[in-house]
Amino acid sequence: MLGLPGCFMSNGETGGGGVILGTASEAVLTVMVAARERFLHDASGDTEGEEREKERLKGKIVVLGSSATHSSTKKAAKILGMRFEAIPVNREDGYALTGGKLKACLVRLRERGLEPFFLTATMGTTDTCAVDDFGGISEVLKVYAQDTGRDIWVHVDAAHAGAALICPEVRDKIRVSVFEDFHSFDMNMNKWMLVNLDASCLFIRDRNWLIRAFSVNQAVYDNHHSEGGLVTDYREWQIPLSRRFRALKIWFVMRTYGVEGIREYIRKTMGLAERFEKLLKTKQHLFEILAGPSFALLVFRVVSPVGHKESPENKLRRQNKLTRLLCEKANSSGKVWVTSTVLEERYAIRFMTAVSTTEERHIDMAFALFVELAEEVQSAEILDEEYS
Ligand SMILES: Cc1ncc(COP(=O)(O)O)c(C=O)c1O
Structure with a gap:
């Protein structure tokens, strides 16, 4: 419906998938936890001193956004006790984060011995609905990964504007295929897609990133279906254990309007x-x-x-x-x-x-x-x- 790349679909090759959460703030916090676990694991290596190295890195990691990024990213970093760095945006760049500004920030952070590991890139910032320069960001991060061996997690926050991806002309303009280079994407159906609060749709390129971060076993959860891999245990895709049945109200909206009806709206x-x-x-x-x-x-x-x-x-x-x-x-x-x-x-x-x-x-x-x-x-x- 949104035309997202296949890597975010549960039948795609990368083992991706989606989960309906409550809010965009919850989504960014959730993926930030997964990104931190992934970063610490990959960066500390499979060595004897792994735990010590993880502890050392924890004091150095940085969450990035722009000065126009929604405050939920900063709040998530605060909850997790991590540094947040906002890259200033200006009118000349249409209040969007550019690849050039990101690159300069990465250089500065590395000079200070810090480890950026997470970036929120926005489609439709809160202030002005600006769209960050996804192509430029992707290029810079590819070079950064080659130079440093660090793959920075990019979360696309499309809380409001993501709804417009239902229109093919918007997908073409955004060049939505670039999202393939990123790690997670979130949009709220309750903002601009006629669904009532709350309904935030989070997509991830590899579900294992979430499962590794959130899997906590307790005897009381044991069941054949989970163990046999027959069901998707959404408790491992989110912070709470229990879930609301949000899919039902989404189904009603989709049946009422249809994709064409939502597009028209x-x-x-x-x-x-x-x-x-x-x-x-x-x-x-x-x-x-x-x-x-x-x-x-x-x-x-x-x-x-x-x-x-x-x-x-x-x-x-x-x-x-x-x-x-x-x-x-x-x-x-x-x-x-x-x-x-x-x-x-x-x-x-x-x-x-x-x-x-x-x-x-x-x-x-x-x-x-x-x-x-x-x-x-x-x-x-x-x-x-x-x-x-
Ligand atoms: C771009 C953007 N991201 C995130 C949010 C936070 O949304 P939520 O209230 O679902 O946490 C907003 C809210 O206005 C927003 O505009």
Whole structure:
């Protein structure tokens, strides 16, 4: 349905497979444990001093992400007591992690004697729905593996945007075959695929990585089916022992909409963000688009009133203040609900259209509201000192 490479399927050659977990945060924590076990095993070798070497390496391992990576990766590293390093992203790169930035970070870490072992690469970052440069990342990590003998685990976090892979045109654009070079992939059906919370679909290239990390035997679990390899013991693919029957609600959604129906929904919601973009572009004296539309998200801010002479620092403060005001006014109107973010010190509004009940008339209404409020905040008499 998502067109993921065969290595993530249970009938593929690498022994991959998928498991439905609760959330993307749970998924990244789960694979991070598997990645750590795999790394420590491979890096410490089959030697007498293996345990000692593992202990030494534990103090050196590093989890990587970008400054736009969702906080769940940092949180997972925190839970596991490991270092987290965020590689800064910027507007010039579309807020995406590039191969070049990753390479520079790896060099710096090796110089400090550290061992990066895990990277979260994102398809659809939370702030702007940016897509990391998967091709560049893969190339850099292949060279790194040749030079150091270390295979860094790449987890693709597609919590929100992964749903769009149901559309073949999105798969082509992302060049989804590159995921073959990575180790795990996760998307939430409960974000943008009409399933209610919780339903996070985690795929892994080799199920044994999870099983080795999570297999804990206790007499009470003994049964013929598990021992004979007849069943998949999902207790070894996740943190809890017990599981909810999430597949049932997913089945209902799929039977209700069908793959075509879900595709239509995804395309419709992306189209709504494009409609909003076109409208915003008709008022360039009021709005500036910072990112998108990408996967039904558009990020924008208010432009400083024309003719205002001020330093770049003051201009930035003014725009931030005006945009924050606009965001507050829009939300307190009760007609729309938007969230905000800060991109390299720029305060911005996130306008998301991935909502099943949103229609074109709502977009037009929201635009009219934003125009009215932006004119209001731009013309408000706000003293310069209030911007600081
Ligand atoms: C890109 C991304 N990853 C992970 C998450 C965390 O999702 P969850 O609430 O399922 O843990 C989010 C949440 O918004 C997200 O946008």
